[in-house]
Structure formats: C-alpha cells, structure tokens
Amino acid sequence: MASGKTTPGGEPPARTTGGPPDTAVLAPPAGTLTAGRALTGYLREQATAFLRGLGLRSEREGQADALLRGSARRIAAVLHTYAPLTEPGWAEALRGELGWLTSTLGREPQHTGRLARLLEALRRLSTAGVPESVLAEVEGGGTGSGPLALGAARAAALLERQLTLARTRAHSAALQAVGSSRFHGLADSMAVLASEVPLTGRAADPAPAVLPPLAAQAYQRLCDAADALPLGRAALPYNAEAVQASLGAELTADLQDAPWHQVRILLRLARYAAEVPGVEPYGDDRLVEAAQVLGRHREAAESAAAVAAAARTPRIAPATAYALGVLHADQRHEVEAARFAFSRLWQGLPPAPEGDRPLPGPRG
Amino acid sequence: MASGKTTPGGEPPARTTGGPPDTAVLAPPAGTLTAGRALTGYLREQATAFLRGLGLRSEREGQADALLRGSARRIAAVLHTYAPLTEPGWAEALRGELGWLTSTLGREPQHTGRLARLLEALRRLSTAGVPESVLAEVEGGGTGSGPLALGAARAAALLERQLTLARTRAHSAALQAVGSSRFHGLADSMAVLASEVPLTGRAADPAPAVLPPLAAQAYQRLCDAADALPLGRAALPYNAEAVQASLGAELTADLQDAPWHQVRILLRLARYAAEVPGVEPYGDDRLVEAAQVLGRHREAAESAAAVAAAARTPRIAPATAYALGVLHADQRHEVEAARFAFSRLWQGLPPAPEGDRPLPGPRG
Numbered sequence: 001m002a003s004g005k006t007t008p009g010g011e012p013p014a015r016t017t018g019g020p021p022d023t024a025v026l027a028p029p030a031g032t033l034t035a036g037r038a039l040t041g042y043l044r045e046q047a048t049a050f051l052r053g054l055g056l057r058s059e060r061e062g063q064a065d066a067l068l069r070g071s072a073r074r075i076a077a078v079l080h081t082y083a084p085l086t087e088p089g090w091a092e093a094l095r096g097e098l099g100w101l102t103s104t105l106g107r108e109p110q111h112t113g114r115l116a117r118l119l120e121a122l123r124r125l126s127t128a129g130v131p132e133s134v135l136a137e138v139e140g141g142g143t144g145s146g147p148l149a150l151g152a153a154r155a156a157a158l159l160e161r162q163l164t165l166a167r168t169r170a171h172s173a174a175l176q177a178v179g180s181s182r183f184h185g186l187a188d189s190m191a192v193l194a195s196e197v198p199l200t201g202r203a204a205d206p207a208p209a210v211l212p213p214l215a216a217q218a219y220q221r222l223c224d225a226a227d228a229l230p231l232g233r234a235a236l237p238y239n240a241e242a243v244q245a246s247l248g249a250e251l252t253a254d255l256q257d258a259p260w261h262q263v264r265i266l267l268r269l270a271r272y273a274a275e276v277p278g279v280e281p282y283g284d285d286r287l288v289e290a291a292q293v294l295g296r297h298r299e300a301a302e303s304a305a306a307v308a309a310a311a312r313t314p315r316i317a318p319a320t321a322y323a324l325g326v327l328h329a330d331q332r333h334e335v336e337a338a339r340f341a342f343s344r345l346w347q348g349l350p351p352a353p354e355g356d357r358p359l360p361g362p363r364g
Numbered sequence: 365m366a367s368g369k370t371t372p373g374g375e376p377p378a379r380t381t382g383g384p385p386d387t388a389v390l391a392p393p394a395g396t397l398t399a400g401r402a403l404t405g406y407l408r409e410q411a412t413a414f415l416r417g418l419g420l421r422s423e424r425e426g427q428a429d430a431l432l433r434g435s436a437r438r439i440a441a442v443l444h445t446y447a448p449l450t451e452p453g454w455a456e457a458l459r460g461e462l463g464w465l466t467s468t469l470g471r472e473p474q475h476t477g478r479l480a481r482l483l484e485a486l487r488r489l490s491t492a493g494v495p496e497s498v499l500a501e502v503e504g505g506g507t508g509s510g511p512l513a514l515g516a517a518r519a520a521a522l523l524e525r526q527l528t529l530a531r532t533r534a535h536s537a538a539l540q541a542v543g544s545s546r547f548h549g550l551a552d553s554m555a556v557l558a559s560e561v562p563l564t565g566r567a568a569d570p571a572p573a574v575l576p577p578l579a580a581q582a583y584q585r586l587c588d589a590a591d592a593l594p595l596g597r598a599a600l601p602y603n604a605e606a607v608q609a610s611l612g613a614e615l616t617a618d619l620q621d622a623p624w625h626q627v628r629i630l631l632r633l634a635r636y637a638a639e640v641p642g643v644e645p646y647g648d649d650r651l652v653e654a655a656q657v658l659g660r661h662r663e664a665a666e667s668a669a670a671v672a673a674a675a676r677t678p679r680i681a682p683a684t685a686y687a688l689g690v691l692h693a694d695q696r697h698e699v700e701a702a703r704f705a706f707s708r709l710w711q712g713l714p715p716a717p718e719g720d721r722p723l724p725g726p727r728g
Contacts, residue, residue, distance in 0.1 A: 124604065125611040125693075152611040237601030238701035240488065246690045247489040247516040311686045321682035322675045325689020326610045329489075333697055337602035 033278060035210035036203030039082055042276045044194030046071040051190055057178065065105045065174070072098040075193070077272035081218045082211065087198035097186045104177040107170035114303050115163040119156055121303075121330055122323070126152045151319030155327060158310055158320060207278040215273040219282045222266040226346055229259055234339040235347065242336035246304075246329050253332075257301045260339065264294035286345050293341045300334035307331060397642060399574035400567030403446055406640045408558030410435040410442075415554055421542065429469045429538070436462040439557070441636035445582045446575065451562035461550045468541045471534035478667050479527040483520055485667075485694055486687070490516045515683030519691060522674055522684060571642040579637040583646045586630040590710050593623055598703040599711065606700035610668075610693050617696075621665045624703065628658035650709050657705045664698035671695060 053067030076098040079091045126149055177183055189196075202210060233239050245253035267290060274281035281287070311324040417431030440462040443455045490513055541547055553560075566574060597603050606620070631654060638645035645651070675688040 122611070124608060127608050127612060149611060237704060238697065240694075240697075243694060243697070244488060244491050246694070247486070247513060247687055248491060311682070316682050318675070318680050318682055318685035321685035322689040322692075323611055325686040325691075326607075326693040327689075328686075329690040329693035329697070330604075330607060330610070333602065333604075333607070333693070340601060 032206045033208075034203060035082075035085055035205050035207045036197070036199040038207040038211060038277050039078065039085055039203065040194050040197050040199075042078060043075060043197060046074045047190045047193040050075075051187075054187060062109070065109070069102045069105050072102045073268070074272050074275065076102070077269050078276060081269055081273040082214050082276070084214065085200055085203040085210070087200065090198045094189060097182070097189070101177070101183070101186060105174050108167055108174055110302070111163050111167035111170055113299065114306055115160065115167070117299060117303050118159050118163075118307065118327065118331075121327060121334075122152050122156050122159075125323075125326060125330060151317070151321075151323035154317060154320040155310075155323035158313065158316065158324075159307070162310055162313075163306065211276060211279050215270070215276075215279045215282075218266070218273045219270045222263065222270045225259065225263045225266050229263060229339075229343075231343040231346060234336075234343040237340055239336065239340075242339060243329055243332040246332050253301070253305070257297075257335070260294065260297055260342075261301075263342075264291070264298060267291050267294060286348060290342055290345045293338050293345060297335055297338035297342070300331045300338060304328050304331035304335065396570045397572075398567060399446075399449055399569050399571045400561070400563040402571040402575060402641050403442065403449055403567065404558050404561050404563075406442060407439060407561060410438045411554045411557040414439075415551075418551060418554075426473070429473070433466045433469050436466045437632070438636050438639065440466070441633050442640060445633055445637040446578050446640070448578065449564055449567040449574070451564065454562045458553060461546070461553070465541070465547070465550060469538050472531055472538055474666070475527050475531035475534055477663065478670055479524065479531070481663060481667050482523050482527075482671065482691065482695075485691060485698075486516050486520050486523075489690060489694060515681070515685075515687035518681060518684040519674075519687035522677065522680065522688075523671070526674055526677075527670065575640060575643050579634070579640075579643045579646075582630070582637045583634045586627065586634045589623065589627045589630050593627060593703075593707075595707040595710060598700075598707040601704055603700065603704075606703060607693055607696040610696050617665070617669070621661075621699070624658065624661055624706075625665075627706075628655070628662060631655050631658060650712060654706055654709045657702050657709060661699055661702035661706070664695045664702060668692050668695035668699065 049067055050071040053064045053071065056064035056067065076095045079086060079095050083091060230241070233241055242256070245256050267287065270282065271287060271291065273279060307324050307328040311321055311328070316324075413431055414435040417428045417435065420428035420431065440459045443450060443459050447455060594605070597605055608616075608620075610617075631651065634646060635651060635655065637643060671688050671692040675685055675692070680688075
C-alpha cells in the first residue's frame with residue numbers, strides 16, 4: 001500500500017493510508033487532481049454513455065446495445081484495475097451486474113457475426129482459386145458443381161438454421177433482461193454512479209502518484225501472460241498447433257485456447273486503464289491491433305466450436321458432415337493465423353516495465 | 365542450330381551442322397570431350413545403375429525399384445534436355461518406355477507414403493495440443509475421447525483399407541510389368557544404351573560449347589515457370605489460397621496445383637541436366653531443398669485427393685465424413701505451407717540467366 005512513491009517535485013504526497021473506506025469524494029489538495037476524482041470523472045463519463053445508450057434503445061437497438069456494452073465493459077475494467085481506490089464489496093457487486101449485462105447483450109451480435117463469418121468461409125472454400133477464364137475453358141468445370149459443393153450448400157443451410165435460432169433466442173433473452181428489475185437496478189446505479197462511488201483513503205492521494213502504478217500493474221499482468229504464451233511456435237507459420245485440437249476432445253481446444261483468451265481480456269484491461277485521465281497509455285497502436293487480432297482469435301475459435309456442434313446434429317448427410325469438417329479445420333487454421341499475427345506483433349512491442357514503475361513510451 | 369558460339373579460345377569449334385543424324389559415337393577432336401561422349405558416358409552410368417537395380421530385385425524389391433526408377437527418371441530427363449544431340453524418334457520412344465516404367469513402379473511406394481502421411485496427420489489432429497499434465501487434471505479430459513475421436517478412428521480404418529487395397533493392386537501391376545515382354549525390351553535397351561545412342565551431328569561438338577547452353581535452357585524454363593507462379597500470395601502465410609479448392613469441384617484443385625507440379629518437374633530436369641559431366645549446376649543447395657518442398661506439395665495435394673475419394677464411399681457415418689473433411693482441409697493447408705516454403709526459398713535463389721548464356725554461380 002504505502003509504496004514510498006513521491007510526486008514529481010520530490011516531496012512525499014499528502015495522503016491517508018490504511019484508514020477505513022470513505023464514501024464521499026475527497027476534496028483534492030489545492031491544485032492537485034486526486035486519484036478518486038480522476039476515477040470518478042471517468043466513471044461519470046462512461047455512465048453518461050450508458051444512459052445515452054439506454055435512451056437510444058427504442059430507436060436503434062443494435063447501436064444502443066453497443067454503447068451499453070462498451071461503457072459497461074469499461075466501468076467494470078477500471079473498477080478492477082483501480083480496485084484499491086474503491087470499497088471492494090461495492091465494486092465487486094457492481095462488476096458482477098455489469099458482467100451479466102455485457103454477456104446477455106453480447107450474445108445476439110456474436111451469433112450474427114459467427115454466421116456471417118462461417119458463410120463467408122464456406123463461400124471461400126467452395127471458390128475455385130483459379131481464374132474464371134481457365135475454368136471456362138474446361139468442360140464441366142467451374143465452381144458449385146460436384147458432391148463437395150452440394151455438401152457445402154447443405155452445411156451452409158444447417159448453420160444458417162442453427163445460428164439464426166440461437167440469435168433469435170439471444171434476442172429474446174436480451175429483451176427480457178432489459179425489461180427486468182435487475183436491469184432497472186443496474187440502470188439506477190449508473191444514474192448515480194459518479195456521486196456514490198465509495199472510495200478508500202488511498203483515493204485522496206494525487207492521481208499521478210496512484211493511477212500510473214496501478215495501470216502499470218495491469219500492463220505487467222498482460223506482459224506476463226503474453227510472454228507465457230507459446231509465441232515461439234506461433235511465430236512459425238503453418239506450425240499446426242491450433243489444428244491439433246480439431247479432432248481431439250472439445251475440452252482440449254478449450255484448454256489450448258484459454259491462455260490466449262486470457263491475454264485478450266488483460267489487453268482490454270490495460271487499454272481501458274489508460275483511458276482514465278492522467279494515465280499514459282503503454283505500447284502504441286500495435287496494442288490496438290493486437291486486441292483486434294485476439295478478437296479474431298476468439299471469433300475463429302468459437303466459430304469452430306459452433307461448427308463442431310452443428311456436426312453433432314443427428315441424421316446429417318455424410319456430404320454435409322464432410323463440409324463441416326473442412327470448415328472446422330479452416331476455422332482452427334484461422335485461430336492459428338491469429339496467433340501467428342499476435343506473436344509477430346507482440347514481439348515488436350516494448351518490453352514489460354519492471355515492477356510497477358511506469359514506463360516511458362506513450363503513443364506518438 | 366548454328367548458334368555462332370565459340371570455344372573459350374575464341375575460335376569456332378569444328379562441327380557438322382544440319383547433316384543427317386549419325387548413329388555412331390563420333391571420335392572427339394584430339395584432347396576435347398565431345399558433347400556426345402559426355403552424354404553417352406552419363407547414360408552408361410545410369411544404365412548400369414538400372415541393371416544393378418534389376419539384379420537386386422529378387423532380394424530387396426523396394427530398394428531395387430528405387431534404383432530402377434531413379435535411373436529411368438535421369439535417363440529420360442537428360443534425353444529431354446539434350447534432345448538436339450540424339451535422334452528424336454529414338455529418344456522419344458525410349459522416354460515413353462521409361463515413363464511407363466517409372467509410373468508403374470512408383471505407384472506402390474506412393475500409396476504406402478500417402479497412407480503413412482494421412483495416418484500421421486489424423487494422429488496429430490486428434491492429439492491434444494495441451495500438456496498431458498494439464499489434461500490429467502481435468503476430469504473426463506484427455507485425447508481419444510468424444511465423437512470426433514471416434515470419427516478419426518473410423519476415418520483411419522477406412523483410409524487404411526482403401527489405400528492398402530490400392531497398394532496391393534499397384535504391387536501386382538508392378539510385378540506384372542516387370543515380367544512383361546515390354547519390360548524385357550526396355551531392359552535390353554538399357555544393356556546396350558551407351559553403344560547404341562543415335563547421335564546427331566551436333567553431338568560431335570565439344571561438350572563445353574554444347575551442353576552448358578542446353579542446361580541453361582532447362583534452368584531458364586524452370587525460372588520462367590517458377591516466376592509465373594503466384595509467389596507473392598504464397599509468400600504471405602495463411603493466405604488461404606490452397607484451401608479455396610477444398611469444397612470446390614475436384615477439377616479446380618487440379619487446375620490450381622498443376623503449375624506447381626510443372627515446376628517440380630522442371631526443377632528435376634534442371635538438376636539432372638547438371639549431373640552430366642562438364643555442366644555446372646545452377647543455384648545451390650536451395651535447389652535441392654526446393655525440390656523436396658515441391659515433393660511435399662505434390663504428396664499433400666494427392667493425399668487430399670485420396671481423402672476426398674474416401675469421403676465418396678457410400679454409407680459412411682457422418683462422424684467419419686467429418687473427420688475426413690478435417691483431414692482434407694489439413695492436407696490442403698500442407699499444400700499451402702509447401703507453397704509458402706517454396707516461395708521463400710525461390711525468392712532467395714539467383715536470378716534466371718539471360719538467354720542460353722551459361723550463368724556463373726555453381727555450388728560452393
């Protein structure tokens with residue numbers, strides 16, 4: 001707790017250590033932004049975005065939900081990273097509710113995206129890969145013919161049916177959630193978030209002394225987890241690691257993918273931590289790119305799992321099952337391609353900071 | 365024909381141009397190896413290897429057939445590259461017989477290799493890809509469980525049955541071929557090969573003036589064909605080109621693969637051309653490596669086709685078809701990985717020579 005850090009001027013900052021949680025926003029020493037004020041300012045901004053999303057919902061549901069999810073994710077993330085500044089019981093309860101909401105609202109767009117991804121992949125897999133002019137010269141050639149293409153069409157129809165059903169169910173669940181008293185309780189918490197943050201004594205310290213070290217810890221956790229990934233193997237193209245799991249028990253794919261998914265979450269925490277005023281972001285634009293790459297990693301992994309689930313549908317034709325097998329392997333290769341891209345990106349990123357000392361090297 | 369080439373000393377070489385083919389080995393001008401003598405020396409060496417293979421056949425069939433095929437391929441290749449030195453009708457007939465033999469004897473080892481490759485791939489695809497220690501901690505985990513693993517086992521059994529049958533048939537066909545009068549005729553040709561090569565007038569020219577330009581043409585044909593490949597796309601890992609064909613008509617895979625197979629053949633011609641005494645090899649060890657890579661390309665492409673054929677077996681279970689689909693896509697990814705490796709290798713090779721001028725740059 002008492003880290004012995006000093007302000008840029010070299011004097012020990014004025015602060016209360018080890019005291020009981022203080023439920024009011026503490027007044028800053030003259031001219032200094034306190035950590036509590038910086039944090040509550042950010043939370044207010046995000047709560048406002050949340051409420052704006054709520055107001056939009058009757059007109060533009062998709063856009064509104066994206067706003068709701070974005071701000072809920074950010075609030076939950078900064079409450080996690082800056083946990084020493086808020087009362088633990090309160091913060092954990094709120095994070096739990098925010099997690100419920102983001103996962104409930106997130107399912108419908110996930111199913112939509114997954115279906116689009118898989119239909120696009122099937123289209124790509126059924127495409128010739130040779131110029132049309134060459135195909136036109138060959139009798140009986142062209143795309144879309146043969147039993148394989150028939151299997152692809154049937155697989156597409158099966159996936160469309162299953163994922164549309166899943167999407168419809170997710171939509172109903174989201175509607176039900178938004179109409180629930182649980183949701184209304186969460187919306188009320190958002191409306192009063194800025195004024196009701198139960199801060200700890202440490203929140204009265206100047207923001208520059210408190211926030212950067214906590215953000216650095218979040219970045220350090222990201223670095224530790226990323227460095228523990230099998231980056232050496234992933235940096236070799238066509239290493240076949242991600243497809244190893246294609247025909248194993250489903251569990252094995254989950255176990256293999258989990259550390260990568262974990263890094264995706266830590267990456268998000270590190271990025272959101274740096275959005276709080278007074279915290280310099282680590283890394284550079286590659287961190288944003290790395291987040292996108294790991295997003296693709298998750299989408300491909302979950303799409304592969306959806307294909308495996310579809311293949312367990314009783315009484316499907318062998319041609320359909322065959323096409324689903326090709327598609328499953330294709331998505332596992334997309335998983336591997338994302339790992340390859342991440343490993344290249346990550347190995348170009350600045351090294352992890354030592355301890356909780358903030359690194360130089362913000363953007364630009 | 366009359367190329368205007370001069371010997372290193374600058375004087376026009378003594379030679380006969382445009383005359384009728386000469387069926388005797390021409391005597392060399394004092395102290396100079398003629399092209400005909402260099403070529404027939406190489407052919408004699410290869411014919412001896414062929415006859416040694418023939419003698420071995422009763423004891424060690426596999427080893428003997430590899431010798432027979434290796435020398436038959438080399439003789440056919442140099443007759444092609446150095447075609448202006450021999451009477452066309454004779455050379456083409458002999459090359460036809462040699463081609464018949466190499467393809468007849470090559471089928472059995474191909475089926476053996478294909479089965480081993482596919483069983484190994486199925487094993488890899490069913491393997492966890494997570495440490496055993498992690499799996500051991502998870503209840504019900506581990507490899508080999510679940511419907512996917514069952515499908516993999518059935519797919520392995522199906523491929524084993526089909527490819528073993530194909531291998532047995534190929535073995536019978538090879539036995540029959542070796543016992544045929546057609547084969548005895550070919551063996552007789554081998555026994556008298558060195559003394560009965562019907563050379564053209566150009567074969568009387570000094571070897572250094574005739575052979576290197578013809579070898580350079582072979583290398584040039586290789587370079588032209590390799591440079592026409594989609595190397596830019598192949599050099600990007602996970603470009604998904606080779607898997608595009610996975611669910612298309614079978615023809616489209618063949619059309620996409622054909623230019624790569626063609627380069628594999630041209631590479632072999634260029635390498636064998638350089639085995640004739642007095643010809644400096646082009647490129648370096650990467651040429652050998654490139655040949656291996658394109659060998660893997662062909663094996664993976666043909667293995668994928670064998671998997672697709674197995675998937676057309678009537679009344680297979682959906683789980684089997686699914687595993688075959690995964691395996692097919694995996695082999696098409698191996699095709700892509702080989703293209704990636706080739707494109708990297710090739711782009712590091714020396715540039716193509718201009719015209720038929722021999723390039724400097726032998727090994728070492």
